[in-house]
Amino acid sequence: MTRKPTATRLALSLLALSALAPALALAAQSTASETRVPPDPLVLVGVAPQALPGQPGGAVTGVVAVRGRFSSHVRLLDPTTGEARREVFLPPEVRLDVSPALSADGKWLAVALTPDPFTKVGRVGILSTYPTTGGGFQKVISAGGLTGTLSLEFSPDGTRLAAGNRSGYAQLWEWATGRRVTTVPSETGYEPARLEFSPDSRLFAPIFRAQTRTRIFDARSGELRATLRGVGYGLFTPDSRGLLASRGRLVLLPDGQEAPPPPYLAGTNGVIGFSADGTRVLVRRTGVDVQGREWLELREVATGRTLGALTRVWDGWPEALSPDGTTLIGGDGEGGIRLLPLAPR
Template sequence: MKPVPTAPLRRSLRLALSLLSLTVLAPGSPAQAAPGETRVPPDPLVLVGVAPRVLPGPPGTPAASIVAVRGRYSSHVRLLDAVTGEARREVFFPPEVQLDIPPALSADGRWLAVVLTPDPVTRAGRVGIVSTSPATPPVFQKVLSAGGLNGTLSLAFGPDGTMLAAGNRSGYAQLWEWPTGRRVATVTSESGHEPSRLEFSPDGRLFAPIFRGQTRTRVFDARTGELRMTLGGVGYGTFTPDGAGFLASRGRLIALPGGREAPTPPYLVGTSGVIGFSADGTRVLVRRTGVDVQGREWLELREVATGRTLGALTRVWDGWPEALSPDGTTLIGGDGEGGVRLLPLAPR
């Protein structure tokens, strides 16, 4: 795997990339070249996840939020500073990890969840939890084993890192309290399809599996598995930072727990969807509705309280998920060549 660029090389990259035509716009100002763009070399790389909570750095370095990347079928994950792209550490997987299924990163950056080959004796499906600590050898902190884990194709941690959701290709999602090995619930798809997303509320109390083709979203208690509410006409979406609402398609806000559509907040006006919020919930990255005269899609960074646009850029898309850095200043996405790019939007 190619190393992360050294500081001199990174400065040269930034100087060259500042000449690119990609524009960052401040409200009411003319277009200008994107300053300080950083690229992480291709492998090709896949964005594993972003850890919004602070992860301590090596001795003598400041703490940082983390973005995790790996080669598509690589046996190790690189943890990078989510703003600068600097390498923080690497985590190597034991040989029984199924590399074709994406791992999940916990919100505090401490854990990676991976799908393992079936138990050699019982043939039960298995999921392993690996520590990202540099002082910990690449062995599993916990292995969950159950017949219902056969066919696992997606994983997601709850906000506090103790709950783990596993989506299955057979059309269901399981919820586990992984430190104790307790299976909390199994939620079966009403559409017959596999989950496309596994959503937790920011406080970790609610869980909403999003199944492909569904026309309503069921919301469950994440600790007991009890059905709390059903949101009719909501096929997909995500929780608001305060957990009091659910952001559905076409820029709709659904109030919780009542399930009724609420007035559109300013930050959703003229949008087709939300990419993500900053860790403090004050900034949001949205997709602007429609395209411009040149057929380009645009992303806007907006202030949640007022809806004011803080920055905008043409959409970056390389087949991998786009994300907003936890500090709400930088877009993380593909670079069109299999690598990852970090694009400044608006400084604090």
């Protein structure tokens, strides 16, 4: 699974490193030992930071789930080594054009299903990622509002499931009981681009395309808690007390007031993700270098100190940070994925 970099790849890597300050160059040299997972082409299903260790007594490093773009085969891998943990074959009624959602503990996959053959209403199923004696779905939710589902997302505690719909709304479900908590209509008429939960699972923020304000809902009751004007995009902070908006802004909850940005946001154009313990963050650096490349940086949350950096690969593959905060999970430009060490613990 691990490939040695070619001479051309090494030459390009060294050229890129020479453009950085010495401290960044030393941090980024670890990318020479990247792990490659061959292409299908692959799609990122999700990263489960709370997944149990592969071996009894081992460290909890989480898992990353990938699958072919229209494949029924989901692979769960170690997010730093690429080692296979387990695999799931999706049943025939699963819609392969909708990406499954992976729970934070790595135990469940939520999948969109073909409409009920008798009632024709939409369905969502919950599958275990571990072999089960009876097989089949742990739970199937059927409702007219699930017809047209195009995205799914679990809350971090696994009790809530959000479903984005192409008709321009998002629904929140207590999936174990099949209870619909709330339906949030789009204010722009567009579908949800992202379905965000706060790390403590108390808040839910559907991010609709082209929106200019973000609404924050109570994930348990579905009640509206805050409306953040001028915030079209946001990612919750690790402490769930703020929202990281575009252009490196920090918006406090619930009053919506902007606060001085923390050091790790300086000179950034957005946050990709945090490590599971909240001590490391992967950010997009503002602007491009002289060769037109955009850079990603791994930073220390407490100080803003840069721990590692590397250029993006523009293949449409979303980047993610491994749960331990040491490795970038991204595309390789050829339909596969790469696991690039940024800074060891």
